[in-house]
Every structure is written in structure tokens, then in C-alpha cells.
Amino acid sequence: MTTPAATLVVVDDDPEIRDLLADYLTRHGYRALMAEDAEALRALLATERPDLLVVDLMLPGDDGFAICREVRRDSEVPIIMLTASPDETDRILGLELGADDYLGKPFNPRELLARVKAVLRRCRPRGDSAGSGMARIVAFGDWRLDRVTRELIDERGMRSALSGADFSLLQVFLEHAEQVLSREALFDLTRGRPAPPLDRSIDVHVCRLRQRLGEDAQHSQLIRTVRGTGYVLAARVDVIA
Numbered sequence: 001m002t003t004p005a006a007t008l009v010v011v012d013d014d015p016e017i018r019d020l021l022a023d024y025l026t027r028h029g030y031r032a033l034m035a036e037d038a039e040a041l042r043a044l045l046a047t048e049r050p051d052l053l054v055v056d057l058m059l060p061g062d063d064g065f066a067i068c069r070e071v072r073r074d075s076e077v078p079i080i081m082l083t084a085s086p087d088e089t090d091r092i093l094g095l096e097l098g099a100d101d102y103l104g105k106p107f108n109p110r111e112l113l114a115r116v117k118a119v120l121r122r123c124r125p126r127g128d129s130a131g132s133g134m135a136r137i138v139a140f141g142d143w144r145l146d147r148v149t150r151e152l153i154d155e156r157g158m159r160s161a162l163s164g165a166d167f168s169l170l171q172v173f174l175e176h177a178e179q180v181l182s183r184e185a186l187f188d189l190t191r192g193r194p195a196p197p198l199d200r201s202i203d204v205h206v207c208r209l210r211q212r213l214g215e216d217a218q219h220s221q222l223i224r225t226v227r228g229t230g231y232v233l234a235a236r237v238d239v240i241a
Helices: 015-027 038-045 064-072 088-096 109-123 164-175 183-191 201-212
Strands: 007-011 031-035 052-056 079-083 101-104 137-140 143-146 151-153 159-161 223-226 230-233 237-239
Touching (some): 007 038, 031 038, 038 064, 052 064, 052 109, 079 088, 079 109, 101 109, 164 183, 164 230, 183 201
Parallel strands (some): 007 031, 052 079
Antiparallel strands (some): 137 143, 137 237, 151 159, 223 230
């Protein structure tokens, strides 16, 4: 049975970029939909359930930040931001609002394709855990993680879905429990590529994951900061099922 093509939506107000990316992504096996602004994206989302959004930050009307904030209210669909701004603050804010990755303009379409593939790999359901030899449910601290549905389960049994970036980061911590991991190692293990110089996006993702676990940077008991080095998951991990 043929796997259906992933549906991507590119939101950019530049028609040349939209046409270029639509053609390039389609030639590489994706179903590519285009939107010029937030209003056009809302219209698409009323009838489509895309697998990934590629969103330019600098849009007329509601910008990329507003789109990211709005989408994250009720969806964990992965988001790659495009930004022409050299200001790191814009990238950090986008990640804080729930973006999974970012790419600076101008960019080579091949690099965007590589980012799309990497993000989709992180976000796709794993399938049958028994068939893959992977434990489905693991426990750490007061939490459990369902690694098939990619949901956090709290003490009351309440489930909440994780974004691809949050799930990937938590997976790395669980696989290296009680080991200190540098920012560079975390970036490489979650993104599959070396971290750019002075990149602080891992700090943003750690902060976001801590919030999902009900903790903050000053009083985190699960994901602790090791000053000058990186982070450590300070909990034993137990296989439940």
C-alpha cells in the first residue's frame, strides 16, 4: 500500500517564493499548498489537515508570530519558520511560541527540503511499539510518556499531545537519563545536524519542555541546568509497557 504524500502549506507573501517552493516540493513527492497570508491560511485549515506548515515571519496583517500563536492554541502540527531578520530575538520568540525549527532567508530549497524531512521524521507516529521492539509507556518522576501517541500522561491519567520538537527533546533526555548533555549534543541528537555557532534554540526548547512538565528554570527538579555545561534529566526512567 502506497504511503500518502505529506501535505505541506507554505505561507509567504512573495509569489515568486511560493511558486518556486510549490514546484520544488511537488517534484520531491509532497502535496504542496500555498497561502499568501494568515487569512488564506485560515481558509485552507478549514478544509485541510496539513502535516507541516512553513511560515514566513514577515507577513502583511497577522505576521508569522501571530500565526504560530493561533495555530498552537489547538494544534501540534509542526511549524518551520522562515525569517529574513538577522535578529536572534525573532527566532527565539518564534520557538517560544511553538515553532519546531527555523530557516534564515535567503535559503537553498534543498536545505528547506532537508529540514522538512527531519521535522516530519520527528513528528510522525511511531506505529506499533511491540513490532518495533520499543517500549510504549515509560515513567519518569510523576509523569509517563506514551511513545506511540506522543502524549504526556500526568498523575491523574490526563493526556496531552507533544509537538514534534518537544517530543524529540524529551526522548533524548529519557534515552540519556541522569547523564549531563551539552547544548551542542542536544542540538545534534534532536536535529541531526551540528548547532550553528552561538545558537541558543536548545535553551528555548528546554524552557518550553519544562513548562509542559509544570516546572520553571529556577525550580526545575526534572530537567536541571548544569552551569557552563548543559542539562540533565535528574530522574530514573522505568518501562511500564
